[in-house]
Amino acid sequence: MNQYALLVKLMEKRLPIEILDILEKWFSISVTCVKWNGCVSNFFRLLAGVRQGGVLSPFLFAVFIDSVVDRVKATGVGCYLFSECVSIFLYADDILLIAPSVTALQTLVTACENELTHIDMRINEKKSMCIRFGVRHNVECADLKFDQGGLLHWSSQCRYLGVHFVSGRAFKCSFDHSKCQFFKALNAIFSKVGRFTSEEVVLNLIRAKCLPVLLYGVESCPMMVRDKKSLEFTVTRSLMKLFKTGSAAVVSECQIFFRFLPISNQIDIRTAKFLENFMTSDNYICRLFECHAKIGLNKILSMYDNASSALDVRRAADRLLFC
Numbered sequence: 001m002n003q004y005a006l007l008v009k010l011m012e013k014r015l016p017i018e019i020l021d022i023l024e025k026w027f028s029i030s031v032t033c034v035k036w037n038g039c040v041s042n043f044f045r046l047l048a049g050v051r052q053g054g055v056l057s058p059f060l061f062a063v064f065i066d067s068v069v070d071r072v073k074a075t076g077v078g079c080y081l082f083s084e085c086v087s088i089f090l091y092a093d094d095i096l097l098i099a100p101s102v103t104a105l106q107t108l109v110t111a112c113e114n115e116l117t118h119i120d121m122r123i124n125e126k127k128s129m130c131i132r133f134g135v136r137h138n139v140e141c142a143d144l145k146f147d148q149g150g151l152l153h154w155s156s157q158c159r160y161l162g163v164h165f166v167s168g169r170a171f172k173c174s175f176d177h178s179k180c181q182f183f184k185a186l187n188a189i190f191s192k193v194g195r196f197t198s199e200e201v202v203l204n205l206i207r208a209k210c211l212p213v214l215l216y217g218v219e220s221c222p223m224m225v226r227d228k229k230s231l232e233f234t235v236t237r238s239l240m241k242l243f244k245t246g247s248a249a250v251v252s253e254c255q256i257f258f259r260f261l262p263i264s265n266q267i268d269i270r271t272a273k274f275l276e277n278f279m280t281s282d283n284y285i286c287r288l289f290e291c292h293a294k295i296g297l298n299k300i301l302s303m304y305d306n307a308s309s310a311l312d313v314r315r316a317a318d319r320l321l322f323c
Contacts, residue, residue, distance in 0.1 A: 001049045002120035003027045006064045009119075013063065023060075058092075064119065065090060071115040072097070077104040081288050088112075095123075096160055105130065106144050113146055122148070129155040137167045163217040173221040175214075179234050182214040186238050202242055203258050210238075211266070218267050219274035232263040256321060265317040272300050272310035 010020060030046040050057040069088055072078065078087025079098045087108060089096040097112065099105035113123055123146065130144060130152055144152035156167045157174060164174040189205050214231060239251045239260075255262065261269075275297040278286050286293075301307045304316035 001061065001064055003048060003050075005119045006050075006060060009063050009067070061092065065093070067119065068095070068112055068115045071111045072108055075107055075111050077107050084284065084288055086285065086288075091161055094161060102141050102144075109144050109152060110147060113148070117148070125150045125152065128152055129158050131155055131158045131165055131167050133168060133171050135169055137169060161217075163221060171222060172224075173217070173227075175218075175227060175231060178214050178216060179231070182210050182234060183238070185210045185213050190241070199242055199254075200258060203260055206238070207260075211235075215263075215266065215270060219270040223267065228264050228267060231267075235263050259318075259322055261317055261321065265321070268300050268303070269310060269314050269317065272297060272313045275300075276310055 007020060007024060010023070027046070030051055031043040032046055033043045034041040050060050069090065072088045073085045077099065078085060079100060080086065087098055089098075095112065097105060097108045099108055109123075116122055125146065132154065141154070143154060146152065158165050159177075164177050166172050166174045186206065189202065189209065193202065193205070214234065218231075236248055236251050239254065240246060240248075243251060243254050245251065254260075275293045278293045279290055279297070281287075300313060301309075304313045304320075307313045307316050
């Protein structure tokens with residue numbers, strides 16, 4: 001991030017001159033070093049970017065990148081919901097563009113690229129890709145072009161914020177990567193303590209270290225029945241190894257004994273919590289989908305004796321399985 005471009009953006013926001021002077025002085029004296037293998041390099045000046053981990057850093061970068069959103073909205077193309085533009089989503093420097101056609105997407109990419117060039121940034125071609133959903137998802141089409149040269153290629157799968165999307169007739173996610181990471185974490189636990197400690201300790205480690213990896217993002221992803229069964233089978237196989245059995249019935253009994261909820265129930269609990277937070281969010285994008293979130297939450301609550309909250313869902317799942 002160009003620091004002078006940031007100061008220009010702050011001046012356009014009419015920030016007081018005193019604060020601008022403080023930030024300029026702060027940037028001029030910012031230094032850092034590299035630590036590797038216990039060795040520390042000499043300190044050197046930071047000529048670009050903001051201090052990593054700084055309290056102000058996320059806000060400063062948000063001001064810096066905000067013009068990209070404005071430029072994309074100004075094109076007038078892309079996706080709209082209730083007259084609100086939902087063509088672009090930003091999480092720090094991760095940009096997601098959504099368009100109903102290839103032509104519209106090319107327009108958004110060009111607008112985004114031009115604004116980034118204006119603030120002395122550029123799109124990383126090697127980390128960027130396109131993916132299609134819908135009835136024409138497998139129809140061959142030309143790659144998108146950058147004004148400064150280079151192509152944006154089409155892919156059958158991509159990752160955004162740790163969630164893997166798969167091209168198809170409908171929007172769907174892939175959990176294969178999550179399962180691989182789950183088994184890596186599980187094998188690391190077994191290799192360190194699996195032979196020397198009790199099953200209860202290993203299960204607590206699985207809850208704390210492995211399940212968050214496996215269930216990352218499931219509350220916000222469209223999940224089919226086969227996806228849930230696949231994740232359930234993944235955990236069942238790991239518990240077979242822990243309890244030294246090849247019987248799924250024995251594993252089920254062990255889960256009840258150790259109060260280890262099945263994956264389907266854990267997904268319902270996580271989804272209910274997510275939807276509750278989603279419905280109470282002040283974000284205007286969340287408010288656009290509030291009705292859909294409410295329907296999804298009520299569907300989950302009705303499955304657990306008409307529960308009224310995510311906490312009731314957990315209590316109801318405990319009663320159904322462990323009482």
